[in-house]
Amino acid sequence: MTTFVVHLPAEDICRMSLFNPGAVQRVPSPQLVSLRPDRAIMVVRATFRTVNKMAKMFPDWRFQALLGN
Secondary structure, three states, X not given: XXXXXXXXXXXXXXXXXXXXXXXXXXXXXXXXXXXXXXXXEEEEEEOHHHHHHHHHHOOOOEEEEEOOO
């Protein structure tokens, strides 16, 4: 699994519950806030395959992988 920062519309946060908790794990990160009130930022752990499916379902979500050395 890889850690991703997800930028999504604020009203879509509840849609994360559509995904199996084993496939998409939310990472608590209260220090991350969006400067835009209509957008939200969250951190999740998932596979690239799962994120690809999520991106197809919700094209306005933006995913950024956090890859370490």
